[in-house]
Amino acid sequence: MFLPTLKQLRYLTALDEHKHFGRAAASCFVSQSTLSAGLQELETLLGASLVERSNRSVVFTALGREIVARARIVLREAQELAELAAAAKEPLSGTLKLGxxxxxxxxxxxxxxxxxxxxxxxxxxxxxxxxxxxxxxxxxxxxxxxxxxxxxxxxxxxxxLVLFDDPFEFVCRKDDPLAAKSKLTTADLQQAPLLLLTDGHCLRDHALDACHLGHRPTGSDVTGTSLHTLVEMAAGGLGVTLIPEMALQAKLLKGSDLVARPFAGGKPGRRIxxxxxxxxxxxxxxxxxxxxxxxxxxxxxx
Known part of the structure; x- marks a missing residue:
């Protein structure tokens, strides 16, 4: 039995990614004719049609979609084999993609x-x-x-792998009544106009859960798209917010009229x-x- 080559599988996944023969070929650093020939050889080898070709679009057959999914697994594991061998010689010496x-x-x-x-x-x-x-x-x-x-x-x-804890601190303007307290409790937040990150940022949920504030309905608080935005809104008097200690150590509040106050007792926070x-x-x-x-x-x- 003849098996597909890694090159053929790479051509197939590239076509699925780009949905265009020319762009797929370019991503594989080959000519379009080379990529097309490789895919035809793969279809001949498998005895099945994987791609429906037309002048306007690239559409995968049902079998083609299933084989693409499995091809990605094969390519990923082949890459990890090579990386494992490289790591055995010298750890953290090759390519690493970190999110x-x-x-x-x-x-x-x-x-x-x-x-x-x-x-x-x-x-x-x-x-x-x-x-x-x-x-x-x-x-x-x-x-x-x-x-x-x-x-x-x-x-x-x-x-x-848990690395370290990152506590939250309460942040408000210097003229806010809560700024007079050296330490706060999560109860102090119950009636405060709270500035939060928008839905999709895990920090929003972590802050609400850690401070026992529940999952507030959309629209109940003012939201921002980044910690920098929250700081600007807090400085503008729109409310108070929760900032991770990591960001405070990075001088996020520098130049603003804001102060940070820790929480008393068990510190609410997140884990990195x-x-x-x-x-x-x-x-x-x-x-x-x-x-x-x-x-x-x-x-x-x-």
Whole structure:
């Protein structure tokens, strides 16, 4: 029995990704005729039609869609075999695609990346910043190797490594009555006009859950698309907000008329963690990466 080659499977997945023969060929660094010939050879080998061709569109048959899904798994596992062999020679020396959420990336990575470059000079680290659910989806479809995010969150068939806790602090204007308190309780937030991130940001849910505020209905609070936006709105007198300690250490409030106050007792917050696919052969590398991130952050934390 003759088996499909990795090259043929790569041509097939590229066509599915780009839905255009010319763009798919360009992404594989081959001519369009070479890609078309490779796909025809694959169809002949399998004895089935995978793609319906026309001048206007590329449509996959039902069998074609199923084979594309399986081809992605085969290609991903083949890539991980090569990466496993490379890691055995020198850990964190090849390509690594890391996803990171926007409430972590700008505040943690400046502390971490110099340490990573120094410790692992041969590491080629590619970063993708996006919302949690999209990053988790990209992890499972093979577009990312691991994801740096905030826990708890639904991660599917993934392994997780908890790195450190990131408490929330209460942030308000200096002239707010609550600013006079050295420490607050979550009860102080019950009647406060709270500024939150929009739906889709896990920080919103983490803040509400950690402070026992429940899941507020849409429209009950003013929302922003980033921590920087929340700070600007709080400075403008629109309300108070919750900011992770990580962002405060990165001087997020610098230049504003805002103050941060810790919570008394058990500090509400989130946990920062690293996740990867359970099937990945690079677990040892990811644990080493996670430990390096943890050490770099704790070394600069107050």
């Amino acid at each position: 990171v959420i926007p409430t972590i990336g700008p505040f943690l990575l400046p502390k971490v990346l110099p340490k990573l470059r120094k410790a692992f000079p041969k590491l080629k680290l590619y970063l993708n910043e996006d919302l949690t659910q999209r990053l988790v989806d990209e992890l499972h479809n093979g577009a990312l190797d691991c994801v740096l995010l905030a826990l708890p969150v639904e991660i599917g068939e993934s392994e997780e 963690g690293l996740i990867w696919r359970k099937t990945s052969a690079r677990e040892k590398e990811f644990r080493l990466l996670g430990q390096t991130i943890k050490d770099a952050y704790l070394a600069t934390a107050k």
